[in-house]
Amino acid sequence: MTLLDPSTWDGKLFIDGWTAGTGEPITVTAPATAEELGTVASASRDDVLRAATAARRAQKEWAAKKPTERAAVLRRAGHLFEEHAEEIGSWIIREAGSIPPKAGLETHIAAEECFEASALPTMPQGEVLSTDQPHWSYARRRPVGVVSVIAPFNFPLILSIRAVAPALALGNTVLLKPDPRTAVSGGVVLARVFEEAGLPPGLLQLLPGGRETGEAVVEAPEVTTVAFTGSTNAGRSVGETCARLLKRAHLELGGNxxxxxxxxxxxxxxxxxxxxxxxxxxxxxxxxxxxxxxxxxxxxxxxxxxxxxxxxxxxxxxxxxxxxxxxxxxxxxxxxxxxxxxxxxxxxxxxxxxxxxxxxxxxxxxxxxxxxxxxxxxxxxxxxxxxxxxxxxxxxxxxxxxxxxxxxxxxxxxxxxxxxxxxxxxxxxxxxxNEQTVSDEPQAPFGGFKDSGNGTRVGGHAANIESFTETQWLTVRPDIAEYPF
The missing domain is CATH 3.40.309.10 (Aldehyde Dehydrogenase; Chain A, domain 2)
Structure with missing residues (x-):
């Protein structure tokens, strides 16, 4: 099977399946040669709102799935990244200008991210709290809902999958906006892998585009959480918008x-x-x-x-x-x-x-x-x-x-x-x-201080659970409590 046959995705978005977009088409170009590699549709604001509505509709049913069912999809996705590593790597080489070992690293880590995420659905989803009241008291983790993932061009596959995989595993739906310069290796690849892995429609929506698309995936009313990787200036803008709209922002920004x-x-x-x-x-x-x-x-x-x-x-x-x-x-x-x-x-x-x-x-x-x-x-x-x-x-x-x-x-x-x-x-x-500065492992926490971001937001089970779930307090008692009214 050819995973990335252009006839499947050329000129299309992935919103409840492959469909036409209403934005201007994006030409996929190899920076080394200026060769045109294909075309992806860009998502207009209307496309984003349509995708967000569909994602919200699909999320409740997905969160209610058995944990083992969600885990199985993530495991299948990991195996697909391994099986199609050469094909996916060839796109990373041409589209992102990567040398083959770097492309191989991306496909390897993408698989590992999925395998790590497949453990999340069956992990403890909260804790039993002590209480002075005659009831049981719990702090339990619930999915945040619809997550927007905005990823850059440099490591397009890794920097998309590291948020997409745990967000899906924990019962959320995802709006993915890859950088338009790497819309295939940072977007189409993920849509196709999860499609073949059996992810139900509506749970992962692919929305390539520029500034207008980015603003829309942050502002869409259904979106509760934004996972952004990119420059510090752009991250500040995302963070300001999220603060105004009372949304959670996970910002992985620049470094010197x-x-x-x-x-x-x-x-x-x-x-x-x-x-x-x-x-x-x-x-x-x-x-x-x-x-x-x-x-x-x-x-x-x-x-x-x-x-x-x-x-x-x-x-x-x-x-x-x-x-x-x-x-x-x-x-x-x-x-x-x-x-x-x-x-x-x-x-x-x-x-x-x-x-x-x-x-x-x-x-x-x-x-x-x-x-x-x-x-x-x-x-x-x-x-x-x-x-x-x-x-x-x-x-x-x-x-x-x-x-x-x-x-x-x-x-x-x-x-x-x-x-x-x-x-x-x-x-x-x-x-x-006794190592240089470039290092990343799926099971390790990743984040920066000061202008490099707002702390560890990805990597490791603890960070992923913190990022893509909310804590709900739940109490249970055997009979209706008596009150003085």
Whole structure:
């Protein structure tokens, strides 16, 4: 079976099945070659409202299903991601500009997310409370209802499925709005997998589109909860709207993540970790290593080796050649990356490697001679750029880390005891000792502090249950209580 036969989805939305949309069609394009890969329908506000109404109608029956029935759908979905990994991966490579290992990681984690979520329906859904009254008292978990999931382009499959799977498993329905640049690998793939897995109609609605669609999936009256992954500015807008409408907002936002390299660290391994952290998927990862803090004793050697590593990494079309970096997603993003790099150089920094591009292919870049005010040091670049700065003391390194407005991920390379002491002092949602900053596992909590989001909202059973259920107080007594009225 071909899972993604274009005749099934080309030019269509998924609202109670494949159907025509009323918005402008979206052309799916490969950034490496500008080849047109297909067309998806975009969802107008009317389409979103129609989908939200259908989702609300279907949710009650789905929540009433036996837990084992919901779990079975999630398990089948996981197996389908495994069975069709090569086909799905080919879309991630072409549509998102991903190298094959990164595409393989996405399909693997998508399957694991479904398997993890399949355990949620049969987990305890509350607790028995103590009480002074002659009744039984319970706090029980109930589905939140209709969940809108808004996902970005960079890891389109993972960043959709990590919210879609647990939300469905816990008895909710989902409106999924993928980024229009990756509407197939971040949207159509999920719709087709769950369709084949036997998910009843109306429970997952696919609504690609731009700003208007995004506003509609947040504002639709049936929606109670919004799971958003994207930029900090866009996340603030989503959060403000949700606050005004008294909806729950789970915000996974940007990062300008640091990696501290302590004296005595194995430099060859440290540089390998650094290159992976800064250049994986062209640096288009919220967890990308965006700031390298290196002890002064090893700074020069570190920069020299990292620059040599960057110069040796091949860049090109991942669908055609064996490369380490593919294309930037589009011209707008490339101009933003290059603008930050060039502004940093103009302000007095130096490029030890890179700082150039050929079309959408940006060379892995290493910047030195930075100040704390350098644009490449203060901003989330979202490109393959490694800014490097030295430090003299651990106190100085901790202060430099915490001075950032972001607080998502931190890597610490070196002696474990010293690294553990640093971990207790930094403001980050994720800390990795002797690993770089990019890491994610379905069973682990994921979230950031400060401008990186409003805490852990996905990953691990506790976070998922907290995110996609509400707590209801329920009391039971054997007879009607007596009252003084």
């Amino acid at each position: 993540n640091a990696m501290i390299v302590l004296p005595g660290a194995d430099l060859d391994r440290a540089v390998s970790a650094a290159a992976f952290g800064s250049f994986l998927h062209q640096g288009q990862v919220c967890m990308t290593t965006g700031r390298h803090l290196v002890h002064r004793d090893i700074y020069d050697d570190y920069v020299e080796r990292l620059a040599a590593k960057a110069d040796g990494l091949p860049v090109g079309d991942p669908a055609a050649d064996q490369v380490a970096l593919g294309p930037i997603i589009d011209e707008h993003q490339l101009k933003r990356i290059d603008s930050i790099v060039q502004d940093t150089l103009t302000a007095g920094a130096s490029a030890a490697a890179g700082a150039s591009h050929d079309g959408l292919f940006y060379r892995p870049t290493v910047l030195t001679g930075l100040s704390e005010d350098s644009p490449a040091w203060t901003q989330e670049i979202f490109g393959p750029v490694a800014p490097v700065m030295s430090f003299d003391t651990v106190d100085e390194a901790v202060e430099l880390v915490n001075r950032s407005e972001y607080g998502l991920s931190l890597g610490i390379l070196g002696e474990v005891g010293e690294a553990m002491a640093i971990a207790d002092r930094v403001e980050a949602g994720k800390v990795h000792i």
